[in-house]
Amino acid sequence: MKILLVDDSLEDREQAQRELSRRGHEVICADNGGRALELYRKSRPDVVITDIYMPGMDGFALTQAIQEVAAPQWQPVIFLSGHRDEALQVKALKIGADAFAAKPISGALLDARLVVIQRLLTLQRQSQQRADELERYYAGEERDKKIARHLIERLVNAEKLNDPAVRHWVAPTTTFSGDLVAAARTPGGTLHLLLADGTGHGLSASINVLPITAPFYAMTEKGFGIDAIARELNDKVRQFLPPDRFVAATIASVDFRENIVRVWNGGNPEPLILNPAGHAQHVFESRHVPLGILDDAEFEAHIEAQSFVDGDQFICFSDGLLEAMNGDGHGFGLERLASSLVNSTPEGRLEGVMAGVREHLGDRQAHDDISLLVVTCNSRQFPTQSSSGAGTAAAPSHQNGTWRFALRLSAIELREIDVVPLLLDLVAKFRSTREVSGQLFMVLAELFNNALDHGLLALDSRLKLGADGMSAYLAERERRLALLEEGEIEFSIEKLVATGKAWLCVACEDSGPGFDHLAVMSKLDSPDDKPFGRGLGLVRSLGSSCEFNAKGNGIRVLLDLANVAGTQ
Structure with missing residues (x-):
């Protein structure tokens, strides 16, 4: 070991140095406390052996100074003294001495004490090495977490949760949450929601939900329905996660124009529609298993729909909310949730539930x-959104910068293809149409739904009346579509230009019998609170012109484009 020997007596110092050197130790000598402290700072010895009484800085003062320099590490100090005063020894031990050795030094006795100290120093070094390794590991973990957190935040697209209709709360058990909430609008303004709960906790659970974020946003942006989104998310979970990993999910759409909530729920607690007083007006069933369990052939994409009135609220939550356990082993549960909802205002409903959960948990x-x-x-x-209302400066015509495509779909394709996102994606390839993508989505959706529901499936909109009318209507639509063997719908979309102006012409024709469009259009301006019959009014408000063919099974709508007749 490296030993700092401090003694103002030359004779005692040389005798001690010989004893220590003979036993293989490296010895550094000092004849006073000040010089010893200077040497200590430079050489950092393993052990300090010092006399007590020295001129200037004595052994007590030197030991205190050395312990301050060494802190927080342990620095062994052995005191040398020709006195055997017990009070002196107690004082030395209190200020940081580890052992006492009598003068003149007994080599064997001192050596035994040094062996013990060396063993303790070895343990200290090993402990420090482990502490350093843990510190490096922790620093690396923090760097990894920072990168992972940044990546997850980017993939989750958290800024879209700033939608004015949406409020959310996520409380992870660790740094990373296995629960994911996401919200985005379709081009037509319908709000899509995703609340996912990955298997497990922490980073691994957080990774479980990542494969479903990008397709949720991408398909919502293209206008796909939540049934198609649910099927795609199920495929992504099966594609990317191990077989023992799955994701409970609630996928919902809130149509603020039709006042309808649609829900696909797999493995999460049952979502609710609340009235302003906080009472449940409708409970959506948990019909499906979580994402990632069934293959595509077995997967069930059926959705449940329910109408709402202004002032209602839709809520969904993960099982962690109900299972939050207090010190008595009781979960928060549905009863406490219902109490929190009823005892809070609509504006403070989220905070009311948060406060209820925190009070229930206490400090747990x-x-x-x-x-x-x-x-x-x-x-x-x-x-x-409304059309510009500008009149046409000249008749639309086919000239440079125009284009046209048409798509005819038979019964087989109508059963299998989500038509509106397909058309919207094709039109989006042309730069000049991007400013009207929202209006175009709503027009395409209305024209397609009218052509399919009424032209081919002959559905009666009066089915939508009543508390469960929308669910009954959608169930009957699904049944008739599955049985559809004949019928076609054809769309054509083209860009027309005239001097300084451009239009998007959207035409839709079905093979059905048509209807008395003059009678229907004449009633559009009449006030009506029925949950149907508003689609054609919306189409008329969005287009600069809206014309039916004589039979009523074909419609042509013009949408104003910006003054970009020279662009594609």
């Missing part, structure tokens, strides 16, 4: 991630 940490989405259902949340 929930054992599972908690997530909650609250959506205010109000028709004012629908982004109203």
